[in-house]
Amino acid sequence: MKRLTIWIGCMMLLTTCIDRIELDESLSGEPLLVVDAVITNADEPYTVKLSYTSSSLQTYEGEELRGAEVFITDEENNRADMSEVDAGEYATDPDFFCGEVGKTYTLYIITPDGRTYASLPESMPEVPAIDSIYFELESRPYESSIGTILDEWGLQFYLNTGSGDNQTGYYRWSWMETYEFIAPLTTPMQLNIPVCYQSGTQTRYLNIASTQGLSRDRIERQKISFVAKSGRKLQRRYSLLVKQYALTERAYTFWKNVQVQQENSGSVFAPPPSPIPGNMYNVNDDREVVLGYFQVSSVTEQRKFVKRSEVPAGPGGSPGGFSECIAGDEEAADYCYDCSLLIGTTTETPSFW
Structure with missing residues (x-):
């Protein structure tokens, strides 16, 4: 059951439109946090989208995570706070924060109920033209x-x-x-x-x-x-x-695994694939599964x-x-x-x- 929930969450992360799919009403599970986040070296606001998978697996639809404290730090402990600009969507202020090639960044999320999540430190590689x-x-x-x-x-x-x-x-x-x-x-x-x-x-x-x-x-x-x-x-x-x-090897491996699941997922009634490890985790509970990835990339x-x-x-x-x-x-x-x-x-x- 937990593996099926994880698979559905990964599919949510990859699609911009959501398909409704009816499943057995008896299927249920704990909602899982889904993180969709990218920062670059472009002079623009960066967004982090937070949501939960549905506790009932009757649909792919999830619920936005509202009211969270979201911020980004670098290796020098500089901090960039993000404000909620839409339900479950948090953005940086481009006047105060812009990613730099060669620097390392970590994303932090503190939910209204006190749970703290963090990403593994991610460096920004240089992108060729x-x-x-x-x-x-x-x-x-x-x-x-x-x-x-x-x-x-x-x-x-x-x-x-x-x-x-x-x-x-x-x-x-x-x-x-x-x-x-x-x-x-x-x-x-x-x-x-x-x-x-x-x-x-x-x-x-x-x-x-x-x-x-x-x-x-x-x-x-x-x-x-x-x-x-x-x-x-x-x-x-x-x-x-x-x-x-430009991706790090870890980010590329994550997206490659997601791509393989997209191509080979088949019927929802087939055995579900294994969960795809991302770079987000619960600071106080390493058993909790967090879906998605905090991507740090330079862009051209x-x-x-x-x-x-x-x-x-x-x-x-x-x-x-x-x-x-x-x-x-x-x-x-x-x-x-x-x-x-x-x-x-x-x-x-x-x-x-």
Whole structure:
């Protein structure tokens, strides 16, 4: 029972949207603390998200840990306090604290009921710059609504990176995409055609790699994201912002184990996998299991723009999207004429555009 609870908690940590899953009402267990924390050398607030797994295993949903005292110390006993900015979410003040490469940090959490948790000391390794981000026109199979396997064409983005030194590098990547588009239809009296922008990030995907076993710290053709031509993302202009984090070997091992469980978890009715050891513990009770990881990483980023003229027309046809918007169709949705009516859309041009 305890192992199943731990497994569910780890899955909670990795997903940005939570799926409800019904389990036997007789299954229950003690709530476990889940810590989701990353600090970097970027000049920005750092956040720590604290929650508990549900005591009943009927769902993956947990409860936020509110009212905790949360702070970070370095090896010189300097302390950075964090304030609760949302339910269970605590943030640093960027005017008073910024991570530094080479320093070692420890996270402390004191709950309202007096329990004290701490991380193992984590050092911040130096991250090399991203050499290049590029794309290639590729296809990947997908299953149609009638069960037929078809090819979906699009741009597969890759990156090259590494210090080139004779040492092992450990990396993790995240990315944010932003794209510009317009609605495909106009009315006879329409004078203004809005230009729209949408942004999004990856979910449910953990992208890590290391140069362990290689002669030098060099990574080439690391897959980042795939953008299909069939959608509207490549209609006018597309931006991909990639963030690269340098990990310690301990942090990489943790995320690698999580990745393996993601790929091999299978059915919830299969024997649960073993708990993944993190770097958080109860100071006064080493028997208590704490889920999650306090990640300390230096970070670098690079942005790649793609214009429509750079996207090959074939195979896969030209990009554009809005296949549901047909000229002359009296039942065409309003957003077919005004893209700003789509949820999550803005007409304000991004500052980096």
